[in-house]
Amino acid sequence: MRTAGKKAQRSCLGCREAQDQDKLVRYVLSPQGELLVDYRMRLPGRGAYTCFDPQCIFAAIKRRQFERALKWGGESLDGQTLVDSLATQVREKILNLVGIARKSNNIVSGGTLVLSSLGKNGGISLVLLAEDISAAIGQKVLDKAGVFEVPCYYLASKDELGHLVGKGERSVIGLKTGSLAESLEVELLRYKYIVGES
Numbered sequence: 184m185r186t187a188g189k190k191a192q193r194s195c196l197g198c199r200e201a202q203d204q205d206k207l208v209r210y211v212l213s214p215q216g217e218l219l220v221d222y223r224m225r226l227p228g229r230g231a232y233t234c235f236d237p238q239c240i241f242a243a244i245k246r247r248q249f250e251r252a253l254k255w256g257g258e259s260l261d262g263q264t265l266v267d268s269l270a271t272q273v274r275e276k277i278l279n280l281v282g283i284a285r286k287s288n289n290i291v292s293g294g295t296l297v298l299s300s301l302g303k304n305g306g307i308s309l310v311l312l313a314e315d316i317s318a319a320i321g322q323k324v325l326d327k328a329g330v331f332e333v334p335c336y337y338l339a340s341k342d343e344l345g346h347l348v349g350k351g352e353r354s355v356i357g358l359k360t361g362s363l364a365e366s367l368e369v370e371l372l373r374y375k376y377i378v379g380e381s
Contacts, residue, residue: 193232196248197239207232208240208269212253220265222272229253235373237266266377273374277338280367281311281347284358291357292348294320300357302331307357309334309364313341316354324355336371 190203209221211228219226231252233239241262243249249260284290291300291307300306310328312321314337328335338344341352348356358364 193230195234195239196231196243196246196252197233197236198242200234202234204232208235210249210253210265212255216255218249218253218255218260218265220268220272222269222276235269235376237262237377237379240265240269270374270377273370273377277367277370277374278347280363280370281356281358284363284367285348287363289359289361289363290348291359292344292350292353292355294324294355297324297355297357298327301327301333305360307333308360309336309358309368311336311338311344311356311358313337313339313344313352313354315340320354334368336368336375338371 190205192201193204193207194201195207205224209224209226209230209232211219211221211226211230213219221230224230229252231249233243244260244262244265250256281290291297297307297310301310310324310333312324312335316337325335339347341354344356345351345353347353358367
């Protein structure tokens with residue numbers, strides 16, 4: 184019987200370290216016998232787990248840990264395919280969280296508005312920059328955000344950021360302080376780690 188409030192733990196198939204289940208990536212077999220990344224932990228069936236470190240995924244494949252954990256005699260696995268699938272699912276969650284933030288009025292968009300909101304009490308605690316933002320605007324936002332120790336992340340194009348907030352092109356989006364910004368930063372850090380960005 185699990186102690187109340189204590190989270191379930193699982194071991195990573197790569198490094199064998201035990202962690203809280205919600206800090207690991209889950210994998211399941213599809214009815215067709217294909218190994219799937221179950222990032223949202225919603226798919227039915229027996230699960231196997233790794234850390235977010237791509238090296239743990241590669242190590243688990245090399246040592247045939249997925250086959251053992253899932254009692255599976257499937258075809259050979261491609262580690263990069265699993266890493267890419269994981270990165271795609273984390274990015275989708277990031278975009279979904281931005282959409283939720285927009286619907287709940289927790290977004291400030293546009294360079295001028297974001298710059299004026301930085302440093303205000305209860306203002307912005309996270310900034311997203313378009314990957315194709317102009318160098319001058321990007322540096323201005325990075326400099327002011329740095330003064331107030333607000334983290335900044337590059338994500339998507341100006342078109343895609345604009346679409347996420349229901350506007351035309353947007354080169355900068357600010358997330359208002361709160362739990363959504365905190366959740367979004369967790370996912371952004373995971374994404375950067377998975378894709379190998381510093």
